[in-house]
Amino acid sequence: MNELAKTYTPQDFEDKWYAYWLNQKFFHAEANPEKEAYTIVIPPPNVTGVLHMGHMLNNTIQDVLVRKARMQGKNACWVPGTDHASIATEAKVVQLLREQGIKKSDLSREDFLKHAWSWKEKYGGIILDQLKKLGASCDWDRTRFTMEPKLSEAVIDVFIDMYNKGLIYRGLRMVNWDPQGKTALSDEEVIHKEVQSKLYYIKYFMADGSGDFVTIATTRPETILADVAICVNPTDERFLHLHGQKVLVPFLNREIPIIADEYVATDFGTGCLKVTPAHDVNDYALGQKYQLPVIDILDESGFLNAEAKDERYIGKDRFAVRKQIAIDLEEAGHILKIEEYKNQVGTSERTGAVIEPRLSLQWWVDMKQFMARNPQVLDAVMSDEIQFHPAKMKNTYKHWIDNIKDWCISRQLWWGQRIPAWYDEKGNLVAVAKTESEALDILKAKGQELTANSLKQDDDVLDTWFSSWLWPISVFDGFEDPDNADIKHFYPTNDLVTAPEIMFFWVFRMIMAGYEWRGEKPFKNVYYTGIVRDKQRRKMSKSLGNSPDPLDLIAKYGADGVRMGMLLCSPAGNDILFDDSQVEQGRNFANKIWNAFRLVKGWEVKPDNGFSPEILAANKLSADWFAGRLHDALIDIEDKYKGYRLSEALMSIYKLIWDDFCAWYLEMVKPVYGEPMNESTYQTTLSFFEELMKVLHPFMPFITEEIWQNMAERKTGDSICVANYPAAVGVDAPNLSRVFESIQQIRNLRNAKGLSPKEAFEIAIKAKDQTLYAPYTFLIQKLANVSAISFVEAQPQGTTLLPVDTDELFVVLNLQVDEAAEREKIEKEIAYLEGFMKSVDAKLSNEKFVANAKPELVEKERQKKADAAAKIEVLRKSLG
RNA sequence: GGAGGUAUAGCUCAGCUGGUUCAGAGCAUCUGCCUUACAAGCAGAGGGUCCUUGGUUCGAAUCCAUGUACCUCCA
Structure with a gap:
């Protein structure tokens, strides 16, 4: 190293070192039974995605953990990859095609997939390249994709296996329908949002022509066209006379019965509920119970179909019809009143469209049965066999499992793993098999002769999470070859780092898959990160435009600064409020280190024999002291790592x-x-510097490498990222606490009196134990700019007293002291100490305390009392 | 409507098994310094009804209950 730049400029070396690390394959791990494995699988980001702040946080944490493990000599392996994200990706491809004037419906499945794949090839890798900028030490040779052939095959095998075990069934059920994506969604993919809507009170006239009517309240007047009954609570006295009567559906004049069921709340709306089995989950249940017909008036896009019967509305969008029918009802005299109303609507996580409950034939995972087979899925978490950080997440996990529902896994999309189910010409399910010929074989064995022409594969694909739940196993090819060296070595993985909102989508299901197919947990620890929010506590999102571009931040402050900024304020499980100033703090820290290194490198070094014994001894003492600090800090930091308190570990390093x-x-x-x-x-x-760089390296990989490379001659192939992580070594360190306090007291005096730090003065010390000072007077002289130090038995004339613990320090200066203010300050201090002593006394004279408290605690209290008494004495004396 | 969580300095958070090493850290603020590594810096200082009200206890920021506010998930 020749010249060091005056300020820290990360742009000069970050890319260089990342390229070097890749070149040297430091991040690549091979299965090696001799070494202890440390494995993380990345939560695969959407292949369509670009890096956002959540990724930054998430991946920084993973990188810290994996880099530390690597330095500790473990066989560290961080497997990267991407998720095919069926709905999100398909939506993007459809949109892109639309911009080119191509409609998805005009394309064959094969042609559409060609477009999708080429799109994926073009944009799919962006997010992984961005992670490299952050410094992520992934084993890129192991990069996987959830829809690559091997992983898709695993998905299909698992589906067939589950089908054969009876864990999967096909059923006509109410699903969450996304009319924009034109697909079913799982419950987890539905986001409930509060919206301001209207509650319409609508009159239904009695069928007997009496002119009497009942009033129902609904937020969805367009669905009256699908009504099949009116329901009241059987105990509701207002409506007893109506039981068994009939009313007419407005406009259609269809006669529908009035039924009674406890489900209806008497205190909501009018107490009369319209029953629309095709368009509401609860109504569907009611319809089943009373064997009511199902009239489905919506098509897959949310437009009204011919079943709506009324020509005015057929072929129109549900929201347009809602507006129009309200007007028409009003004109026809059916509206009693309209109220403003706040309610929750489900929206699609991917497309944002309002979810339509829709009756359809879908594939489901029988979760109750699955859990019955694998009780460890819950037990392992509750017993900390799998540890959650923070542990409070266990409650949420348990509660959810206790209320588990079946998992809808079919999606009416093309981008994804196509369901390996086969149907005959009438649409009957005849076989579940990997290929057409296997399906035919199965049928043959059953004595059913079908030809390839009459056999048709299911058109739907599987939920994206149906492939990502296999991730910790499938990235090591554990389905294809369950006994291969990689899976035996790297599985179960160690830490999983993910967002809490992914717990049910992914964490839970990975645990399920782990026990079902490996008989073993998929990971030992789960670290739930917080959600990244802006200063106003708003979730960072593209639509709000409140998320900084991570790459811009890196360009401005350096990756190390960004990493530190993210981590400083992100305890596990707490949201992080992101602000540029934190990143600035990270950058400033890097600059501090940089300049410390400039200082050390700038020293002119000469052999020890040219120095006085005093200087050599003094420096030796200083080094011994710091060795002690380093030792304590290493233990403290290790402790924080063990508790996954990374921001605290980083803060300890920062202060060290x-x-x-x-x-x-x-x-x-x-x-x-x-x-x-x-x-x-x-x-x-x-x-020392080298040790510090090593300790910091997991957090700030670039600057630590740059400095480490420059502090000594290094060979190609050397790197701090594979250097040994420092171990705490016991040392005999001097106690400098009184020395430091003395220095601070003197500095404080200078500050208070406006004395220049350049002006040296003499001091005298009256100490009970001079050995706490005598060997270190050089430090006080150097750091507090003191010209001479003597030890005395009493306060010399014309000096100012500074209390140092129970000792006294006298500054030889004729100061114009504000006597009254001084006295007041000291008296305050005495008053505090006396109060303190009183409380200690009260404790000690309390028989119950002495009897109940631990003996060492009582002893401690006695000590406190003695110390306080000594301090008071010193202060009293200074008052004269 | 149900479940879970949180409430400590201006901000973000520590505070574990109740006990003055328990009221702390970083940032921000204020004061004084451009002191030859660093103004992206140095030396100091101020700042809190530990959300409310009860209870348990010799003793509560800490345990329990109630209320309030906010957050998350589910319906």
């Missing part, structure tokens, strides 16, 4: 470097201007 190393240690050993540094202290300082 900034305060202990830079502010204290470097100032202690720094030669006066123009003087050289002795060789042994220089070497010790460099080795």
Whole structure:
């Protein structure tokens, strides 16, 4: 290293070191039974996605964990990859085609998939390249994609296996229908939003022509065309006379019965419920119970179909009809009133469209049965066999499992794994098999002769999560070859880092898959990150435009600064409020380190024998002190890692470097201007620096590598990312607490009195135990700019007293002291200590305390009392 | 409507098994310094009814209950 730039400029070296790491294959891991494996599988981002702040946080945490494991000599493997994201990707491709004037409906399945694949090839890798900018140390040779042939095959095999085990069934059920994506969704893919809508009170006239009517309240007047009954609560006295009567559906004049069921709430709306089995989940249940007909008036796009019967509305969108029918009802005298009303509507996570409950034939996973087969899915989490961080997430997990519902896994899309089910010409399910010929074989074995022409495969594909739940197994080809070296070595994985909202979509289901197909948990720890929000607590999102572009941030502050900014404020499970100023703090820290290194590298180094024994001894003492600090800090940091408290670990490192190393240690050993540094202290300082860089490396990989490479001669193939992580070594460190306090007291006095730090003065110390000061007077002289130090038995004339713990320090200065203010300050201090002593006394004289509290605690209290008494004495004396 | 969570300094958060090493950290603020590594810096300082009200206990920020506010998930 020749010249170091004056300020830290990450742009100069980040790309260089990332390329070097890749070149040297430091991130690549091969199965090796000799070594302890450490594995993370990435939560595969959508192949359509671009990096957002959530990814940044998530992947920074993973990188910290994997880099530390790697430095600790583990066989660290972080498997990257992407998710095919069937709905999101298909929606994007459809939109792109539309822009080119091509309609999906005009394309064959094969042609559409060609377009989708070429789109994926073009844009699919973007997000992974962005992760490289962040410094992610993934094993890129292992990059997987949930829809690549091997992984798709695993999905199909699993489907067939589950079908054969009776864990999957096909059934006509109410599903969440996305009219825009034209597909079914699982419950987890539906987002409930509160909207301002209207509650319409509509009159239904009695069929007997009496002119009497009942009033119902609904937010969806367009569905009256699909009404098949009116329902009231059997105990509702207002409507007893109506039971069994009939009313007419407005406009259609269809006669429908009035039925009674406890389901209806008497205190909501009018107490009369219109029953529309085709368009409401609860109504469907009612319809089943009373064997009511089902009239479905909506098509797959949410437009009214011929079943609506009324020509005015057929072929029109549900929302348009809602508006129109309200007007028409009003004109026809059917509207009693319209109220403003807040209610929840389900929307599609992917397309944003309002979900339509729709009766359709779909494939389902029988979750209750699955759980019965694999009780460990719950037990392992509750017993901490799989640890959640933070642990409070266990409650949510349990509650959800206790209320588990079947999982709808079929999607009416083309982009994804096509369901391996086969139907005859009448649409009857005849076989579940991987290929057409296997299906024919199965049929043959059953004695059914069908030809390829009469056999038709299911048109639908599987839910994206039906492939990602296999991820920890499938990335190691654990389905294709269950005993291969990779899966045996790397599975179960160690840590999973993900967002809490993914718990049910993904974490839970991976645990299911792990026990079902490996008989083993998929990971040991789950770290739930927070949601990244802006300063106003709004979730960062593209539509709000409140999310900074991570790459811009990296360009401005450097990847290390961004990583640190993300981590500083993100305890596990808490939302993180993101602000540029945090990233700035990270960048400033990097700059601090950079300059500390400039200082050390700038020293002129000469052999020890040219230095006075005093200087050598002094530097040795300083080094011993810092070695002690380093030891304590390493233990503390390790502790925080163990509890997955990464932001706290980082804060400990931050303070270790900034305060202990830079502010204290470097100032202690720094030669006066123009003087050289002795060789042994220089070497010790460099080795401290190296240890610090190693400890910091998982958090700030780039700057630590840059400095590490420059602190000594390095060979190609050397890197801090594979250097040994420092271990805490016990040391005999001097206690400098009184020395530091003395220095701070003197600095404080200077500040308070407006004395220049350049002006040196003498001090005298009256101490019970001089050995706490005598060997270190050079430090007080150097760091507090003191010209001479003597030890005395009483306060010399014309000096100012500074209390240092129970000792007294006298500054030899004729200060114009504001006597009254001084006295007041000291008296305040005495009052506080006396109050303190009183409370300790009260405790000690309380028999129950002495009897109940632990003996060491009582002893501690006695000690406190004695200390306080000594301090009071010192203060009293200073008052004269 | 149901479930879970949170409430501590201006902001973001620690505070574990109740006990003055318990009221803390970082940032921000204020004061003084461009002190030859760093103004992206240095040296200091101020700042809190630990959400309310009860209870348990010799002792509560900590445990329990109630209320309030906010967040998340589910219906």
